[in-house]
Amino acid sequence: MNPYQSPILMVDSVVMQLANDALQVLLIKRANQPFQGMYALPGGYIVAGETTVSSHERILSSKAGIEKQVLRLVEQLYTFDTVAGDPRGHGVSVTYMGLGLDIIPTLGSETQQPEFFPINALPQLAYDHAEIIAYAHERLKSKVNYTNAVHALLPVYFTLTQLQSAYEAILCRPLDKRNFRKKFLSLDLIHETNEYQRDGAHRPARLFCFNAARLERSPRSFD
Amino acid sequence: MNPYQSPILMVDSVVMQLANDALQVLLIKRANQPFQGMYALPGGYIVAGETTVSSHERILSSKAGIEKQVLRLVEQLYTFDTVAGDPRGHGVSVTYMGLGLDIIPTLGSETQQPEFFPINALPQLAYDHAEIIAYAHERLKSKVNYTNAVHALLPVYFTLTQLQSAYEAILCRPLDKRNFRKKFLSLDLIHETNEYQRDGAHRPARLFCFNAARLERSPRSFD
DNA sequence: TGTGTAATTGTACAAATGACACTATCTACA
DNA sequence: TGTAGATAGTGTCATTTGTACAATTACACA
Numbered sequence: 330m331n332p333y334q335s336p337i338l339m340v341d342s343v344v345m346q347l348a349n350d351a352l353q354v355l356l357i358k359r360a361n362q363p364f365q366g367m368y369a370l371p372g373g374y375i376v377a378g379e380t381t382v383s384s385h386e387r388i389l390s391s392k393a394g395i396e397k398q399v400l401r402l403v404e405q406l407y408t409f410d411t412v413a414g415d416p417r418g419h420g421v422s423v424t425y426m427g428l429g430l431d432i433i434p435t436l437g438s439e440t441q442q443p444e445f446f447p448i449n450a451l452p453q454l455a456y457d458h459a460e461i462i463a464y465a466h467e468r469l470k471s472k473v474n475y476t477n478a479v480h481a482l483l484p485v486y487f488t489l490t491q492l493q494s495a496y497e498a499i500l501c502r503p504l505d506k507r508n509f510r511k512k513f514l515s516l517d518l519i520h521e522t523n524e525y526q527r528d529g530a531h532r533p534a535r536l537f538c539f540n541a542a543r544l545e546r547s548p549r550s551f552d
Numbered sequence: 553m554n555p556y557q558s559p560i561l562m563v564d565s566v567v568m569q570l571a572n573d574a575l576q577v578l579l580i581k582r583a584n585q586p587f588q589g590m591y592a593l594p595g596g597y598i599v600a601g602e603t604t605v606s607s608h609e610r611i612l613s614s615k616a617g618i619e620k621q622v623l624r625l626v627e628q629l630y631t632f633d634t635v636a637g638d639p640r641g642h643g644v645s646v647t648y649m650g651l652g653l654d655i656i657p658t659l660g661s662e663t664q665q666p667e668f669f670p671i672n673a674l675p676q677l678a679y680d681h682a683e684i685i686a687y688a689h690e691r692l693k694s695k696v697n698y699t700n701a702v703h704a705l706l707p708v709y710f711t712l713t714q715l716q717s718a719y720e721a722i723l724c725r726p727l728d729k730r731n732f733r734k735k736f737l738s739l740d741l742i743h744e745t746n747e748y749q750r751d752g753a754h755r756p757a758r759l760f761c762f763n764a765a766r767l768e769r770s771p772r773s774f775d
Numbered sequence: 776t777g778t779g780t781a782a783t784t785g786t787a788c789a790a791a792t793g794a795c796a797c798t799a800t801c802t803a804c805a
Numbered sequence: 806t807g808t809a810g811a812t813a814g815t816g817t818c819a820t821t822t823g824t825a826c827a828a829t830t831a832c833a834c835a
Binding site: 730731738750752754755756772 | 791792793794795796799800801802803
Binding site: 490506534535 | 778782783785
């Protein structure tokens, strides 16, 4: 059917969420050689009849029990040639980034101990997965500067403090509270509600909400 | 050898250069079905033992006689699933963008009438290639705003007027001469030389030169 | 009612952006 | 030789944006 012998096609996935004031990445412990016992991104081979997108969904479901509805933003990252020094031999890996909230990985049909790790405290990783995660992190950092992408990491109703914490976790640096609020509110990406979050022995925080549930560009960049 | 049946892997290439004050895209006329006689991006199948990068080089050489040294900037764009309504059937296409100067396409070993067309006056295109070109154009527009990517489209020594024309061709809008010069010079991406270009019956223009021959980010964006 | 805790708000200075028009320098030709 | 034609080169002001910085508000609990 196919007169050409293609390289092996794979998908690797960088699933991220916020927890404990940090951006966290989903990793699995490899059950088999190569890199047995080491951590890696969930990934696998693309089979006939699959698009890269549907393959990505299948692999996350089977390896970490994560169904596609759980990911509130999915974006293709980059396609890597995996030749030099890669024990898998010659192949091509299409990588995706998935963002969500309160994701609880479970043992899928292929049990692989899925677990989230803070992006700044990752274990040693198999393959070139450390580079792929660094690439995903850069992409996310830049994306939150000119889009509402952070919506995929937050609940529908959130406080400005939560929003700022999300940006600080993604950008890995502290932000000035007054400047952050002034700037973000001027972008017209969110609107206030009349609800408040009562949290403890202090003034309650007003809850806000994104205008659009889907990815949207802001008129100018955040930073 | 490969226990999995992968989709067909392809590479498509968006080669661009400046000519006649316009950004131009390399197209070939298809010799075979499907889309026989229509224009398309140069592209082809990735064969065993090739990376996507080496496949891209081979395909440009064989289909348009363009050797890799001629492209002064090559960047991967995106990987498209080619399923819905695509006569090739199920496949995955990795797309690259290549930028150069004074590229003269020739009939390669696979003769396909390669020719440059202005990006704003393209003929009807095969497959989803119009979308791929639009994607490449968006990428380039955004890239020249925060990098020195335009260096790949200009000669080593160039005038500020040439530089501005390049930006206008890429961004498809006129720019203010004084603001453009002030802004660009403040970015520290180029330096002046003591050479002048004598062109006709008017004041000669000073020649400038990029500081770095490779891709470099500018401290802030251009636009 | 006082204390602790987090939420909310404004000002002043620096930097960047954007609109806008005239002078300089060369060639060619009368 | 000097004048016309053509492109190169340059500065100011008003507006917007970025950035540094601290006091007050509203609630829970003791």
